[in-house]
Amino acid sequence: xxxxxxxxxxxxxxxxxxxxxxxxxxxxxxxxxxxxxxxxxxxxxxxxxxxxxxxxxxxxxxxxxxxxxxxxxxxxxxxxxxxxxxxxxxxxxxxxxxxxxxxxxxxxxxxxxxxxxxxxxxxxxxxxxxxxxxxxxxx
Amino acid sequence: xxxxxxxxxxxxxxxxxxxxxxxxxxxxxxxxxxxxxxxxxxxxxxxxxxxxxxxxxxxxxxxxxxxxxxxxxxxxxxxxxxxxxxxxxxxxxxxxxxxxxxxxxxxxxxxxxxxxxxxxxxxxxxxxxxxxxxxxxxxxxxxxxxxxxxxxxxxxxxxxxxxxxxxxxxxxxxxxxxxxxxxxxxxxxxxxxxxxxxxxxxxxxxxxxxxxxxxxxxxxxxxxxxxxxxxxxxxxxxxxxxxxxxxxxxxxxxxxxxxxxxxxxxxxxxxxxxxxxxxxxxxxxxxxxxxxxxxxxxxxxxxxxxxxxxxxxxxxxxxxxxxxxxxxxxxxxxxxxxxxxxxxxxxxxxxxxxxxxxxxxxxxxxxxxxxxxxxxxxxxxxxxxxxxxxxxxxxxxxxxxxxxxxxxxxxxxxxxxxxxxxxxxxxxxxxxxxxxxxxxxxxxxxxxxxxxxxxxxxxxxxxxxxxxxxxxxxxxxxxxxxxxxxxxxxxxxxxxxxxxxxxxxxxxxxxxxxxxxxxxxxxxxxxxxxxxxxxxxxxxxxxxxxxxxxxxxxxxxxxxxxxxxxxxxxxxxxxxxxxxxxxxxxxxxxxxxxxxxxxxxxxxxxxxxxxxxxxxxxxxxxxxxxxxxxxxxxxxxxxxxxxxxxxxxxxxxxxxxxxxxxxxxxxxxxxxxxxxxxxxxxxxxxxxxxxxxxxxxxxxxxxxxxxxxxxxxxxxxxxxxxxxxxxxxxxxxxxxxxxxxxxxxxxxxxxx
Numbered sequence: 089x090x091x092x093x094x095x096x097x098x099x100x101x102x103x104x105x106x107x108x109x110x111x112x113x114x115x116x117x118x119x120x121x122x123x124x125x126x127x128x129x130x131x132x133x134x135x136x137x138x139x140x141x142x143x144x145x146x147x148x149x150x151x152x153x154x155x156x157x158x159x160x161x162x163x164x165x166x167x168x169x170x171x172x173x174x175x176x177x178x179x180x181x182x183x184x185x186x187x188x189x190x191x192x193x194x195x196x197x198x199x200x201x202x203x204x205x206x207x208x209x210x211x212x213x214x215x216x217x218x219x220x221x222x223x224x225x226x227x
Numbered sequence: 228x229x230x231x232x233x234x235x236x237x238x239x240x241x242x243x244x245x246x247x248x249x250x251x252x253x254x255x256x257x258x259x260x261x262x263x264x265x266x267x268x269x270x271x272x273x274x275x276x277x278x279x280x281x282x283x284x285x286x287x288x289x290x291x292x293x294x295x296x297x298x299x300x301x302x303x304x305x306x307x308x309x310x311x312x313x314x315x316x317x318x319x320x321x322x323x324x325x326x327x328x329x330x331x332x333x334x335x336x337x338x339x340x341x342x343x344x345x346x347x348x349x350x351x352x353x354x355x356x357x358x359x360x361x362x363x364x365x366x367x368x369x370x371x372x373x374x375x376x377x378x379x380x381x382x383x384x385x386x387x388x389x390x391x392x393x394x395x396x397x398x399x400x401x402x403x404x405x406x407x408x409x410x411x412x413x414x415x416x417x418x419x420x421x422x423x424x425x426x427x428x429x430x431x432x433x434x435x436x437x438x439x440x441x442x443x444x445x446x447x448x449x450x451x452x453x454x455x456x457x458x459x460x461x462x463x464x465x466x467x468x469x470x471x472x473x474x475x476x477x478x479x480x481x482x483x484x485x486x487x488x489x490x491x492x493x494x495x496x497x498x499x500x501x502x503x504x505x506x507x508x509x510x511x512x513x514x515x516x517x518x519x520x521x522x523x524x525x526x527x528x529x530x531x532x533x534x535x536x537x538x539x540x541x542x543x544x545x546x547x548x549x550x551x552x553x554x555x556x557x558x559x560x561x562x563x564x565x566x567x568x569x570x571x572x573x574x575x576x577x578x579x580x581x582x583x584x585x586x587x588x589x590x591x592x593x594x595x596x597x598x599x600x601x602x603x604x605x606x607x608x609x610x611x612x613x614x615x616x617x618x619x620x621x622x623x624x625x626x627x628x629x630x631x632x633x634x635x636x637x638x639x640x641x642x643x644x645x646x647x648x649x650x651x652x653x654x655x656x657x658x659x660x661x662x663x664x665x666x667x668x669x670x671x672x673x674x675x676x677x678x679x680x681x682x683x684x685x686x687x688x689x690x691x692x693x694x695x696x697x698x699x700x701x702x703x704x705x706x707x708x709x710x711x712x713x714x715x716x717x718x719x720x721x722x723x724x725x726x727x728x729x730x731x732x733x734x735x736x737x738x739x740x741x742x743x744x745x746x747x748x749x750x751x752x753x754x755x756x757x758x759x760x761x762x763x764x765x766x767x768x769x770x771x772x773x774x775x776x777x778x779x780x781x782x783x784x785x786x787x788x789x790x791x792x793x794x795x796x797x798x799x800x801x802x803x804x805x806x807x808x809x810x811x812x813x814x815x816x817x818x819x820x821x822x823x824x825x826x827x828x829x830x831x832x833x834x835x836x837x838x839x840x841x842x843x844x845x846x847x848x849x850x851x852x853x854x855x856x857x858x859x860x861x862x863x864x865x866x867x868x869x870x871x872x873x874x875x876x877x878x879x880x881x882x883x884x885x886x887x888x889x890x891x892x893x894x895x896x897x898x899x900x901x902x903x904x905x906x907x908x909x910x911x912x913x914x915x916x917x918x919x920x921x922x923x924x925x926x927x928x929x930x931x932x933x934x935x936x937x938x939x940x941x942x943x944x945x946x947x948x949x950x951x952x953x954x955x956x957x958x959x960x961x962x963x964x965x966x967x968x969x970x971x972x973x974x975x976x977x978x979x
Contacts, residue, residue, distance in 0.1 A: 116938060116941045116945075117935070117936040117937070117938055117941055117942065117945075118936055118937040118938055119937070119938055120857035120858050120861060120938060121858070121861075121938070121941070122858065122938070122940075122941040122944060122945070123944075123945070124862060124944070125858065125861050125862055125865065128862065128865035128866065128869065129865060131869065132865060132868060132869060135869065135872055135873075136872075139872070139876070155963070155964065155967065158959075158960045158963055159960065161956070161960075162956060162957060162960050165952075165953055165956060166953065169949060169950070169953060179950065180946075180949035180950050180953065182934060182945075182946045182949075184935060197935060199935070201934070201936075201945045201946050201949075204945050204949055204952075204953075205941075205945045207956070208944075208945070208952065208956055211956040211959055211960055212956070212959065214960075214963070215959045215960055215962065215963035216869065216963075218963050218964075218966075218967050219873070219963050219966045219967065219970075220869075220872075220873060220876075222966070222967045222970040222971060223873060223876060223877060223966075223970060224876055225970075226970045226971075
């Protein structure tokens with residue numbers, strides 16, 4: 089699709105959607121959001137970009153092959169699950185670390201659960217984009 | 228093979244298997260005193276205790292005999308092939324296959340748990356497939372490999388079914404426990420199916436008629452493989468199975484007659500066919516078939532004589548047959564041919580090979596004082612003791628043993644000592660690694676023949692005890708048992724054997740004439756395979772039409788049928804049809820969904836139809852929002868958006884829809900209205916019943932304290948049920964890869 093307005097808008101939109109997707113990913117544990125939704129939002133950004141500027145540009149903007157992103161996501165999710173073994177827990181048991189926690193404040197929570205969710209995010213993003221790009225290139 | 232590089236054969240790929248096999252042989256050999264004393268060894272490691280699947284190893288006389296044959300002959304064959312295949316591009320691959328096979332075969336014979344035995348059984352099938360197809364660039368090797376895989380694979384499946392039946396009937400999969408319960412299988416109603424299935428596995432693996440034809444074809448493998456797998460070890464797995472299950476399955480008329488008849492027919496047929504062959508390796512292949520038939524026949528009985536004969540003949544045959552195969556390999560390697568009609572008088576050129584061949588052949592023909600003589604005497608004694616039909620069995624044995632004498636002459640006398648043709652010039656003796664095997668195996672045959680009690684006390688007695696399943700002592704192994712019926716039968720064998728050897732050319736011509744006219748098993752096999760292939764092609768063409776509309780009709784039609792039938796039979800009463808409290812918002816969303824659906828139905832533009840479907844989806848998302856499921860709603864919205872975008876990308880390039888005549892759409896109407904009605908009824912029934920809130924309550928209370936998250940949906944996804952989610956994202960990835968592959972592949976031209 090050759091439209092200057094769409095192209096200009098798409099550039100801006102990708103940035104906004106990516107930031108928004110990261111926000112949705114991180115807040116997911118306590119509020120609506122999470123890796124699945126975040127991945128969908130990020131994918132939407134690149135799909136719009138691909139429609140506006142073509143898949144070649146979109147692939148360049150993505151830097152990595154979407155298939156590899158999805159594969160890496162699955163690997164990250166698996167590693168997050170395996171990490172539980174370090175503490176002697178069963179597979180995929182969440183491990184938590186509260187940085188700077190006090191009696192009343194729980195500090196900055198970090199967890200393998202978040203790592204797992206990042207894996208989900210990457211799989212969803214990579215999978216949708218590899219399908220979309222291939223479809224756009226095929227027709 | 229390259230015999231011009233004498234020093235290059237010492238490679239890790241060639242010698243590592245020898246070391247492995249040799250060490251295992253030593254390890255098994257040091258168990259001999261324990262086993263000879265009548266004890267057994269058992270190691271158990273619980274694997275899946277809830278299913279009764281254990282990795283348990285049981286070593287008694289039977290398994291130790293097999294283990295020693297496997298590792299001992301294995302070490303010799305591997306030394307042989309280190310030289311035989313030296314410099315071959317795929318030598319490392321060959322060594323890997325052969326070693327894997329050996330380990331699988333050891334596992335098979337020492338497994339106590341039947342399921343573990345089955346796993347090893349299949350592993351030997353697969354490694355055998357790889358080894359037969361080792362020369363994969365020839366069509367013959369590929370075809371033979373596949374044939375062996377199919378035959379033994381089908382038998383393996385039957386065996387698995389038999390094993391499961393045994394397990395459910397006896398309550399355990401441990402063979403040592405089952406054998407300790409006399410009558411648990413023979414007196415059960417499941418006895419006949421169990422015996423049929425187990426024998427289907429054993430007969431295919433040990434190539435009994437009518438499943439025999441894959442074995443001669445398996446000679447497409449390199450000669451060391453034929454010597455090792457298709458003579459001394461793998462094909463005896465079926466014999467092992469019959470021996471192992473003997474205490475719990477034998478003793479019935481069914482067992483007796485099936486094994487006797489199948490064994491006798493195989494034995495006679497194979498020995499006649501062996502005479503027909505001019506390729507020495509093929510002749511040996513058919514004599515292997517004969518030996519397997521004889522073992523099957525003997526194992527049908529329960530008397531001490533026949534079982535002792537089986538145990539002894541098992542060892543005898545492995546020793547001489549492996550030696551002779553290796554000799555044929557040497558002939559092939561040094562002269563370039565295996566044709567019986569062009570090999571004469573090579574004893575001067577190949578002296579050591581000739582002597583080894585002669586000793587092994589004497590054992591095969593059953594001359595005193597070799598072990599083969601004792602084996603043959605025992606077979607005759609066993610035949611007289613059989614419970615079925617002594618004259619029939621003894622007659623079959625006489626014919627096949629006489630033929631063995633003739634074939635021993637053809638394979639080992641004529642190529643080396645006959646003067647009826649000119650010997651090939653410039654033939655050199657084989658290098659020593661290839662000579663060790665035949666020499667050692669031949670000498671063992673002679674040694675055990677002269678000192679039979681060494682073999683009897685260490686291996687034969689414990690083996691017989693294991694097969695019979697009681698402490699009944701084995702019959703003695705003697706060179707001179709006095710003037711008795713077996714001796715007369717032996718003499719008759721020699722007379723008949725020499726006559727056949729004398730008239731072999733004429734007999735062979737008659738046989739070739741007969742076999743070319745008769746029906747061939749191989750052709751039948753080809754027709755069967757072609758039938759299966761064309762049948763599945765026709766099935767695929769009818770099921771996988773490639774028309775999306777057909778898939779949709781079948782999918783939704785099936786769903787409708789299943790749901791409607793279940794609802795019809797399982798539901799009680801008509802659901803309460805009272806209109807629940809519906810807010811204005813609900814009505815508006817309902818209207819939106821309805822409009823979207825109608826738009827999709829009436830439009831002729833694909834883009835409009837997709838947008839209409841999108842409206843339906845967004846309406847659903849709004850319902851999720853109204854009933855406070857924000858995560859689901861967001862996901863739904865995003866997915867709907869992406870779907871519309873993706874469809875739109877494709878739809879732009881497609882022609883617009885052509886309106887179909889109404890009569891063609893009746894089926895669509897029935898399916899869609901039916902599905903809508905059924906789903907509605909199910910939902911009404913579900914919501915009017917009581918809902919079990921146990922899980923909901925658990926997640927509500929446990930989510931924050933245990934998983935530190937307030938968004939229950941997300942906590943379930945990434946923490947409580949993270950393994951499920953992991954499986955789901957793996958599916959997402961697989962789906963993406965498949966779609967990617969589908970889009971990138973060029974559509975194949977449709978061939979009618």
